[in-house]
Amino acid sequence: AAVPFKGADSIEKIVQRQLPAMRLKNITDIIQSGQKQPINDLLKAHELIRRGIALEEVTLNGNRSELIKANSSNNLLTYLLALVAFLIISVTFLQQFFLRRKSMWLEGFLESILNTTQNGVVYYRAVRKENKIIDFKMEYANQAIDSLLGVDPKKIIGKKLTQIDSYILKTDIFSRFKEVVESGEPMRFEHFYQHHGIEKWLYLSITKLHDGITVAFHNIADIKRYEEELKKNITELEQTNLELEEYAYAASHDLQEPLRKIRTFGGFLQDTQYEKLDEKGRLHIDKILQSTERMSLLIKDLLSYSSLKQKDEFVPTDLNEILENVLQDLEMIIAQKKAIISHDGLPEIEAIPVQINQLFYNLVNNALKFSKDDLPLHLDISCRTVNSDEIKDVPGLQPSTLYYEIIFSDNGIGFNQSYAHQIFGLFKRLNDKSSYAGSGIGLSLCKKVVTNHGGIITANGKEGIGAQFYIYLPVPVKPVFVAPPVLQ
Template sequence: MQEIAKVTLENELDLILAHKRTMKLAELACLSLSAQTTFATAVSEVSRSIIDGRQKGTLTLCIDTGSHEKYIVARLQDGKKHSEKSLEGLAYAKRLVNKYELVDKANATTVELYFYVAPPFRIDIQKLDEWRSVFRNEPPISPYEELKRKNEQLQDLSEKIQKSEAEYRTLTNSLPLIIFSLDFSGKLLYANEWLLRYTGETLNSLNTNGWQKVVHPDDVHSFMHLLESKVPAGPSAIQTQARLKHKINDVFLWHQVSLSAFINDKGVPQYWIGYIVDIHAQKVYEETLKDNFELKQTQAQLQENQVQLEKIIGELNRSNEELEQFAYIASHDLQEPVRKLLFYSDFLQKKYADGIDQTGKGFLKNMQDSAMRMRTLILDLLSFSQVNKAQVQFKETDLNEVVAVALQDLGILIQEKNAKITVGNLPVVMGDGRMMRQLFENLISNAVKFSHPGIEPEISITCTLKAGMYEICVEDNGIGFDEKYLEQMFHLFQRLHSRDHYGGTGLGLAICRKITELHRGKISANSTEGEGSVFYINLPVDIKL
């Protein structure tokens, strides 16, 4: 069945138009005037019944070339269900045609009227196209017919556009990438289903709330700059790369965003057409290559550093050997001259005091004091050099016993200052007892020494357990210090007070830090100048040797 022309049936004017077009088709099929009138009358009868029933119907004029006999066919469709008896006009129309068919469906009725033709020419595709052209180009007989034709053309165009849009939507939804269009202000006009599938956002939500929830914060600026770009000259596309969040697992994946301007036949840009393609695998591959390259560079740098480190270790070993040699000299060769210097200066002071004037006695006392400081410095340097990791003997050490021995060794100093020392319950740790005793002796002697003149020193030693570490606190009521000098105090030869007021070599706290670090711990302090100090020793509960 080949369709030639179509008429919508709504009013009396449509009935005239249906009659006219039916007559025209019969004329083209070479029917006689009486046969034309007969067929047109049959069509008009059924058409009037459809219009009178106040139902919108259609008349489609066709050619049936499917069999040996040829027919012109009028297919009339009504939006209402009819029986043969209820459709007025059919009883008369069926007597005017060669055959008819009536098909009832749920909510519609179709009547087909067949009229035999035998034209003196062959009805082929070319002839059918020629007849269609006649109806398309036929001049209207009234303004109504012109409006009707324009309306039908618009409806036909609308159907084609809708079909085209449906095909475009089906095509874009079948492709595994996001396809969209937007105006030059960045407002989305269309997007395929992949946008919703991936981001969970619709056109309205993106136009209202923007892309901030979808695009990675570090990429939002470049992404929005792309959407608001000016149209480039020529057909070139503009691109950027951005990470977009997947709605299912909230993971940001790399995508490439491309925009191309859609230009009409007159060369005027209309809107953007955009594509968003998943390039995460490619990006990961590129980053892996980059990381491998950087890794090779790092390995080369590490090898170079290893050479430098071995060189430095060699120099450190040499320095340690020299330090050990110095310690040997300090313990033997240097101590002997200082001992003799102290002996003879003391001998002169006792045996020949009457023969020396006051100025000489002053010089003699200064010499003796200098010799004493030299001996103290030598002994402290020897102690510091002997605090060596290789010499640490880890075993269970009761710190209560260690502190008791340290207090006994400092008994004279404690008695001179009339110091009050309280010791809480201390733990048993894995450590070197000799080094632990030296650690506490240094801290207690400092607390006694750096006390306010005329005020009895009060010192407390306590311990608490914190996060797998013993924190031992040595607190005093002494002169304190400014905490900005805290790090400086634990370095060699660093003093915060003049030698005239408080003696010492500046090595005591450096020795404390070294002992603590050898026991996998650390030492720190808090203080307010003039209000005392608290030194914290943190030692692990379990030491893995």
């Protein structure tokens, strides 16, 4: 009688133990994960089956033909299992081979991109002790750091900052590195690099990546040099403008005395000799006196323009009160022109009162000067609060800022809109000086006042229809409007 094979129970236990795992997990995954026990168990079960299947079958059936058949079936199963195992291993090997090739290609592609850029790119991994960052280890650096910092990347990759040099540790850069890792918030800043005989301005961008940081930086020396040159030019320009203003003020002041003498003697000739002269002589005296009058007005406006300073003190200023004072000053000419001037409630703002007075005076006087001979002037002054989105077509306004929009709108002779950008220039005149008095400085003075208050002034006009002047002043506080009466 055949001796029963003692390994049958162990085969069943091994197969029962590993079959659920094999059903739930792909064999390829098991091989790749390095879990050897399931495969070893199955191979062991296979060996036990191969050695004991025939004896077990003889014991059960006592039939030699069945034993031969069992052996034949067992051999076929063995070959099939071996073939399956070979295919699995082959497929796994090919997958790993192609994945490695693809990974190497991607790494090489990324490396070529990083080495092509002129920006330095570095990756540091945080080094911790008792969960506190005490250092950083350089895991990657591209070739650009050689030209930017004078450091060979091959010599420092894999080293800690304390092993490379102490420059970063001595500056605030190290604390910034730690802050980015701990907070997760990116950081960008400028830094003046002084090390290894190299001095240059760098712009750094730091971003957290895993338990470390990626640092990208580039040379901004040219930008800083341009900034310094620009600051120098601005300073020189401001100094030149100051000197020109001082010269204009002094020259205008000094010109008043000889001009007074010309006017005095011209007036004397007109009073004593006018009737004795022929028509040509009288014309000469009239031209002298007219020229001195225009010269006097020009000098007065030059003195006003030169005396405008942005450094004057800003105080709470009621624009209604300023406007009422201006209208009283111009009361006679308003009556002569039979002008109707109306205005909404104007706000109280932080301003330089004397300059706002000059602004309103010039704009009202400008409307009176350029009114029509056959139609009474109607000047409307309105004000509203607007945001930059409502007036986005106006150049020079700051985004997300509230503005007072003050509009002076008249029905005078107007002007061609194509000249709108010229009328605020010094000595710019659109009309014949013989028909309309003035020095050509009034609107330039208006622009300077508005600029001193951080605002913008623009103009719209239509010939024969009228003109509108728009003043935009930033809103510092909530406006308080006072309703005034209509002045006729």
